[in-house]
Amino acid sequence: MTFRFRTGFFLSILVPVFLAASASTVLAQGKAMIALMPKSKGNAYFISCKAGADKAAKELGVELLFDGPVDANAARQNEIVENWITLGVDAIAVAAENKEGISTVLRKAQKQGIKVLTYDADSLPDARSFFVNQATPEGIANALMDEAARLCNSTGQFAILSASLTAGNQREWQMYIEKRLAEKYPQMTLVAVRPCDDLKDRAQSEATALMSANPELKLLMAICSPAVPGAAEAVKQAGRVGSVKVIGLGLPNENRRYVKEGVTQTVVLWKTEDLGYLTVYAANALVNGTLKPGATSFKAGSLGEFAVDKDQILLGTPFLFNKTNIDDYNF
Amino acid sequence: MKFSAGSAWRRILFRHEMLLLVVLIVEWLLFLHFGTMTNRRGVTVGFGTLDRQFDILRHSCEIGLLALALTPIILTAGIDLSVASLLGLCAIVFGQLTHDVGLPLSLAIPLTLLAGGLGGAVNAGLIAGLRLPPLIVTLGTYSLFRGLAEAMTGGAVTYTQFPSGFLALGQGRWLGVPAQAWIFVGVAVGMWMLVHRSVAGRFIRVIGFAPEGAQYAGVRVGKCLTFVYVLAGLVSAAAALVYTARLGQAKADAAVGYELYAITAVVLGGTSIFGGKGSVTGTLLGVAVIAVLKNGLATLPVVIRMNSAEELSGLLTGGLLLFALVIGMLPKLLSAVCIRR
Known part of the structure; x- marks a missing residue:
């Protein structure tokens, strides 16, 4: 009696989780899924990147995942990329906490046909197609x-x-x-x-x-x-x-x-919102084939044309924050 | 517990470990059912694949080692909060020995283990020698070891580029299974022998039940305590090597927070935090239940899409632990209610 009672208790924790999970076996097809990773989730800099990324995802009609370590933790970044590979996302864009540390798992993603890019902080060059460089x-x-x-x-x-x-x-x-x-x-x-x-x-x-x-x-x-x-x-x-x-x-x-x-x-x-916006546009263009290695320029929605220098997409000239405009930005 | 006496099979069946085994099997089967699918890219991913099981094993080795190290300590009614900090310190020591000093692995590995043993000896000296409370002592060394690791690297240096022979320890396979699993199994068997099949193991429990009584009964309490804390230091160093090899990098923030996962696993495994009662098998099952839960959850599409796998697994691990504690209390509570009536 006691035995059944105890097991029942444990089951009652697990069952609701799996009921929620069962909905997942039906996976959305068609709509591209782009995964964006910050160095850390709570950092205001990356939160404003996400605002731009959300805007781009909405314009393009893609599903955007945004997850990263709670603190800037290189090991945790690897785990999340692994999970995205399991889910089979279409593109992964990472701001790498550790250049060498992240590269192995990014290469694994590439091997499965997932488009990989980096933004803000690069990985090793062979582990991604493009680096969205905020400033030279x-x-x-x-x-x-x-x-x-x-x-x-x-x-x-x-x-x-x-x-x-x-x-x-x-x-x-x-x-x-x-x-x-x-x-x-x-x-x-x-x-x-x-x-x-x-x-x-x-x-x-x-x-x-x-x-x-x-x-x-x-x-x-x-x-x-x-x-x-x-x-x-x-x-x-x-x-x-x-x-x-x-x-x-x-x-x-x-x-x-x-x-x-x-x-x-x-x-x-630089405008961090634009960095997020540009990264999502670049990821989407890689997925649908409009951006290929060797391209020299690339158009990102309302922000217009961006120069591509070999394997780097350049956000352009830095932005100057002064008395007149600083209150428009929060990061 | 009030079962009909003399019925051996019942006693086995109703043990805490059996219950954990059932939970483990149930969660595994559920993840197998809901975690197996063809993903968005047409790749079949399965929770049940051998690769995934090895993945879980790899990811749970370090926490598993720390939990094993903690089991005899908690059996003495002690605690060691410093194990993960010592892991971080040992990772940095190893990084400096191989990179800055330029020692070969054959020297760097024993020296790293020695550093771990020394760290454990600091705890042992204060706890067994000066009879200070373990919670306070290891709370101190928890900050001390991590602080030392940060100071040695300025918090910024990351050691990478280890020889591939060393990385194989964390990423490769020996005889078909992840290399670090052999270390884990070795330490687990050693701990089981120590706790369940040796005189020292009996003393450890006696200390946990009644330290004063143990002293009067002729148990050399100081010696026993020194032994378990130094041992924990050594095992932490071994975990540091496995961690560094798995990630290919040594940084001062290695394994931050792992001590809490390890303690959770031990307590979930049925070892009483008040000492005296518990088993190595329980700890291993506790580690497995947490590891499967973490990995299974993190790879469920619905969870990935919620963008918060880390938070959710923390939530459920915590919930599971509290339920285990409450359920452990149930027989007592029920009998108390019965007696009152």
């Missing part, structure tokens, strides 16, 4: 340098705050910034490049030191995201708002306060 190093560097020149009327001193003097992406951006400076703005001088170890506090003290060492300094350019609010705080506390301008690469939400106070003039990034 040169594009970011040029946008920052041009904006700095515009704010300084192309003359005077400026300084760079970077994450570290050795990090690959930081060095690359710095190199292109210096190239642009030499080519287009001979009246401007880069007086110093200081590392801040990706720490806001350190950026703040470096910025303070830079301002006292260089009284003629007209602008601080922060090329890692914690340094943008760090530099702004230093300028504000030194009472140099306006006379020392601040620009940098960062998220609107982290800098909103300083931008509205007029401490920070411009935050450079």
Whole structure:
């Protein structure tokens, strides 16, 4: 008696789950299914990517899956891709947390005929057809340098705050910034490049030191995201708002306060919604065969034409967030 | 429980393990039924395929190893919250030994196991030596080991590119089954011998029932406790090697949260959190029930389309554990009600 009673109890947990599950054996055919994975589900950056992706999915009439780790967890990303392979989705687009880590399972998906692309952060090139690249190093560097020149009327001193003097992406951006400076703005001088170890506090003290060492300094350019609010705080506390301008690469939400106070003039990034939108359009085009390796351009709905450079689809020039438009964005 | 005495088959039938086995078979059959289909791409996927069973086995090895390590500890009425943190630390130690120091596997593997043993010895020293409460001690080392792993890598370094011979331990097969299954089976048999067939196993339970009494009865409590916590450290290190080989990467956040899955498996397996009562077989069944539930759910199309397989499996695992606890209490509650009448 007891025995039957106990087993019944356990069954009563399981049965409703399977009743729900039984509906699934009938699978929707015809409508393409595109699976999009963020580095982490709760990250505002990726939530705004999803908003764009949803819009694209609605326009195209495809079913969009959006799942990822609750925290940025490379192992969990692999598991979710495995599940998507089991379900047999038509295309998978991943923002890879770990370049090597994700590649094996993406290759497995490709082997089963699933179209694979990456966006935001790439996997190894052979594990996907295209990488939807939000910004090239040169594009970011040029946008920052041009904006700095515009704010300084192309003359005077400026300084760079970077994450570290050795990090690959930081060095690359710095190199292109210096190239642009030499080519287009001979009246401007880069007086110093200081590392801040990706720490806001350190950026703040470096910025303070830079301002006292260089009284003629007209602008601080922060090329890692914690340094943008760090530099702004230093300028504000030194009472140099306006006379020392601040620009940098960062998220609107982290800098909103300083931008509205007029401490920070411009935050450079890309429109994350467009990134999600473009990724879903590219995935759909791969599925229906309109986008093939070797293409040089590609049309994505209301956003129009995008350049394709070998195996990378380029989102285009970065976007400038300033006092007039920053409130339209929340990430 | 009030069964007619002397009826041996009944005693076997009504054991907690038997109940778990029934649950395991039922959930497996249900997943087999609803998880087998031709998917959207025309590929037949089945829950019942051998590949899928091996997949489940692979994914449950690390949690299984930790659960095995925890079984004798919980039998002594202790707990070790630090096992998964130690796993993370050992993964980083292994990564540094092979990559930064450049040691061959033949040295790096024993040294990693040694590091695990040392981590376990820290717990043992504080718990057996100073007689501090295991919950507090391992709560401390839970943060300490993970913090150390993060500090050693700045939280950012990921060790990849391990030799293929090592990766085979986590991704390849030995004699037809996933390589790590052999380690799992080896540790399981060892633990079973320890808990159910050795004098030490008897002492472990006695400590769990009545630590004071054990002391007076001549059981060397300190020595026994030291042994189980150091053993847990060693097994955590072994789990670290399996984890690193399976994913091909070692990072400071390896296996975050696994200690809770492992404790869940042990308790679901019928081992009393108050010590003294429980079995290795129960733990193994607990691990299997959770692993099948997780994998089966995560691969049901309706669940994948809900975009929240992770959350749902957490929900159901938690629900299952609570039900198991309540059901375990039922006979007592019923008899209490009867007596009152």
